[in-house]
Amino acid sequence: MKDLGHRPVLMEETLAYLQASRAGVYLDCTIGLGGHALEILMRNPGARIIGLDRDELSLQAAAGRLAGYKDRVKLFLIDFREVLDFQDLVPWDEVRGVLVDLGISSFQLDNPERGFSFNLEGPLDMRMDTRQKTTAEKILMTYPEARLAEVFKKYGELHHTRQLARKIATRRKLGLLKTTTDLKKLVEEVYRWVPQKNRLHPAARVFQALRIEVNQELKDLDTFLERLARQCPPGTRLVVISFHSLEDRLVKKSFQRLASGQEGQPVLNILTRKPVRPSPEEIEVNSRSHSAKLRAAERI
Numbered sequence: 001m002k003d004l005g006h007r008p009v010l011m012e013e014t015l016a017y018l019q020a021s022r023a024g025v026y027l028d029c030t031i032g033l034g035g036h037a038l039e040i041l042m043r044n045p046g047a048r049i050i051g052l053d054r055d056e057l058s059l060q061a062a063a064g065r066l067a068g069y070k071d072r073v074k075l076f077l078i079d080f081r082e083v084l085d086f087q088d089l090v091p092w093d094e095v096r097g098v099l100v101d102l103g104i105s106s107f108q109l110d111n112p113e114r115g116f117s118f119n120l121e122g123p124l125d126m127r128m129d130t131r132q133k134t135t136a137e138k139i140l141m142t143y144p145e146a147r148l149a150e151v152f153k154k155y156g157e158l159h160h161t162r163q164l165a166r167k168i169a170t171r172r173k174l175g176l177l178k179t180t181t182d183l184k185k186l187v188e189e190v191y192r193w194v195p196q197k198n199r200l201h202p203a204a205r206v207f208q209a210l211r212i213e214v215n216q217e218l219k220d221l222d223t224f225l226e227r228l229a230r231q232c233p234p235g236t237r238l239v240v241i242s243f244h245s246l247e248d249r250l251v252k253k254s255f256q257r258l259a260s261g262q263e264g265q266p267v268l269n270i271l272t273r274k275p276v277r278p279s280p281e282e283i284e285v286n287s288r289s290h291s292a293k294l295r296a297a298e299r300i
């Protein structure tokens with residue numbers, strides 16, 4: 001199989017919490033390169049996959065990778081937050097498990113043209129859905145300084161965000177902020193970066209914050225999870241993997257609300273009191289997994 005350079009995170013834990021050996025439909029809301037989906041299909045001949053992604057290139061790659069199982073796979077180019085508005089896409093009464101593996105894949109990160117990586121020279125794009133108009137460049141060029149600072153603080157959990165925003169405002173007037181490398185160099189100046197072992201490059205957080213803003217990654221995630229849980233039949237397993245504390249908090253709170261019965265009958269049993277983290281062995285072979293947190297619940 002062609003290696004597309006993305007290792008699915010928390011594979012065994014995901015399959016175990018999904019109880020993915022049951023026959024039926026598994027809805028993979030973020031199919032990416034189909035890593036988790038492929039494993040479900042290979043291990044369980046009674047499994048069918050409905051896979052969603054809002055990135056066309058990823059969806060094409062997933063289609064290629066899952067081609068050997070194509071009669072058990074349906075793929076849709078869609079933002080998963082909209083899937084409940086199209087009732088016909090998913091045969092809900094056959095659904096046994098739903099996976100939401102948030103963020104981006106290495107396939108996206110490693111393509112310089114997409115502009116997700118501060119280590120690769122490319123345009124300041126960062127869109128998952130390339131039909132969308134807002135790019136990272138547009139945000140950097142048009143947001144007022146205060147708003148930029150807020151984005152970096154909220155989504156990047158960075159300090160000195162006002163200085164960072166000011167520098168961006170100065171550079172953009174001069175037309176000197178066009179590529180990922182321009183932004184990386186600017187960040188290195190603001191944070192007086194000196195490479196050090198085991199220290200995260202400040203551009204990692206700046207790029208993360210911009211990516212979250214470009215793709216509005218946290219928007220309506222909680223509403224989606226709450227609608228999804230109510231839609232699924234009893235016994236459905238929900239598994240959500242997040243890579244950012246704000247994301248994880250939204251998942252945790254949504255699960256808690258649905259399990260508490262604050263608004264009517266409880267609809268979920270939480271299966272993970274604490275989030276499941278990758279083992280040191282997994283982090284060793286896949287450094288991207290280090291911030292992953294998995295939460296799982298079962299529809300009552």
Ligand SMILES: C[S@@+](CC[C@H](N)C(=O)[O-])C[C@H]1O[C@@H](n2cnc3c(N)ncnc32)[C@H](O)[C@@H]1O
Nearest residue numbers: 008030032033034035036053054055079080101
């Ligand atoms: C971490 S990757 C998933 C990797 C996948 N589980 C695998 O094993 O290959 C996340 C994927 O979700 C997609 N994605 C993120 N947010 C999305 C959204 N709101 N709707 C649809 N797809 C989304 C991204 O484009 C990316 O391909």
